Amino acid sequence: MARRTMQETVHTTIRHKARSGESSPKSIGFLVILWLAILFALVFLTVLIVTTFIDGWNRLDSRLFTEYPASDPEDAGARPAILGSLWVIGTTALMTIPLGVAAAIHMEEFANRHHWFSRIVEVNVQNLAAIPAVIYGMLTLGAMGLMGVSNKNQVWVGALALSMLILPVVIIATRESLRAVPSEIRQGSLAVGATPLQTVVRNTLPAAVPGIATGSILALSRALGEAAPLLLLGGLVFLSFDPNGLTSGYTTMPIQIFNWTSRPQAGFHELAAAASVLLLVMLLAMNALAILIRNRYQKRW
Amino acid sequence: MNDIRNTSVAPERTGSTNTIVHASARPSLEVPVLDCDSVSIFYDDFRAVHDVNFACLRNEITALIGPSGCGKSTVLRSFNRMNDLIEGARVEGAITYRGEDIYGPEVDAIEVRRRIGMVFQKPNPFPKSIYDNIAYGPRVNGMKVDSMDDLVEEALTRAALWDEVKDKLKQSALGLSGGQQQRLCIARTIAVQPEVILMDEPCSALDPIATLRIEDLMQELRNDYTIVIVTHNMQQAARVADKTAFFTAEANDTTGDRTGVLVEFGDTATIFESPHDKRTEDYISGRFG
């Protein structure tokens, strides 16, 4: 009996301590501020999404997918912009992911980290990830000028700008997933006589694929929402055909939305809202996919 | 046959046989399998071990014992050039494998590691299926095997793991217990048919029963392989080893660096029952370390 009371005393003391730890005015105040911050962000976001949704509701129909831009909002749709976005993002993915993954493998697994060149590359990759997108548009514009490409409204040119934009992000994400693979795995592989290249290709890289996929998808979703660099590259065009190749003309959804919102007619604003909802859904789907991959294939070592 | 220069695959592997028992079929050679001659190992300017001389004979188990930081792992890693992976690590003196300098200019580290396998302190199975863990080594080495299934079964059987995993070969190796993972790592090492197996505290993460299983396994493997084991467990060394090397770390008077030296090397019975050096005696009897 006596023993029991003692245990109870111990329990109550611990509980009391725990409560007093969080109930000081200071920590409560801090928690309240945190909650307000999150509340503010959520309310803002919700209002934005809901108003966009309401504005665009009338135009969220099949015409959005089937019609081409037109001078009358009733007849207009975003078909070329949707296809253009897919073309540009698909090309961007094909150009960026192999290059970014290869660069990351070299930096993480083979390069001598203490060499001055590696350090310069390393610092610059970090910095490039923070550069505003429009700069990459200007860079591509300049490069095309030097190369004498006069028609800049081509899928591959837009994809080039977006590739440069997200290449650092892909490199950083890949390096981080490679670094998360324990060095014991590499050692185990080398200890059975695998070459360093075999070790990367057969062991380290497969283990890092979920992280690479997640990072790449998030980077591509950033590129999908980007308008500024493509505007610089003449992406704002009136298309009455489906983009159908790397050298085809194109426009993308963010540009189409930008275009419609700058028109005076209310009908175009509705269309812009509808296209925004569609873009939002696509972005959410990509992010959900990224999260799904991350959770599904998360490695426990 | 024992040439470790750039040749890609050892002759006994290219044959049609996929049996792993091969070492005992070789003619007995007087040349030690591994021989250290005045070996010093550095990490940059730091001398981790100094002037080590000893030899490991075929089909014997050699135990490396000594206090923490005396350089046991350093010496072990230098045997299969895993030290190459550490920046600034450098070996002076000669380490020979069947009379050939493994740090010789023509020697391929990859080929050295094929012949001299390693089991690590912490079980490190690949994040693959049990089957693929075993098949990995033969595959990357381009070994020609009649039946990979048979080879996997044999390696797992020899590592005393087959019965426990035969129904779940396609499952992830990460789902095995620590002791099973360690035996899997041993099986993985055996599967490439090395001649020497280096083990760095292979039982330190295991319970006493799993430890005994691994010790039994080593006794079993001794018939076909030469084994070098680092252990902190004195009883383990006494139980399994034929030869024992006792290392200790000595402080340098001028720099204060602690450098590992080989104090005594000999038959395990001698080292444990009638050591010649006072320091060995103190360590064995628990008065030191």
Ligand SMILES: Nc1ncnc2c1ncn2[C@@H]1O[C@H](COP(=O)(O)OP(=O)(O)OP(=O)(O)O)[C@@H](O)[C@H]1O
């Ligand atoms: N990668 C490394 N870089 C630099 N110094 C190292 C490295 N590994 C080991 N050393 C140093 O070399 C010396 C010997 O280390 P080693 O790991 O070989 O000791 P050990 O006998 O295996 O010890 P333990 O019993 O604790 O495993 C130590 O002084 C250690 O600090």
Ligand SMILES: [Mg+2]
């Ligand atoms: Mg050690």
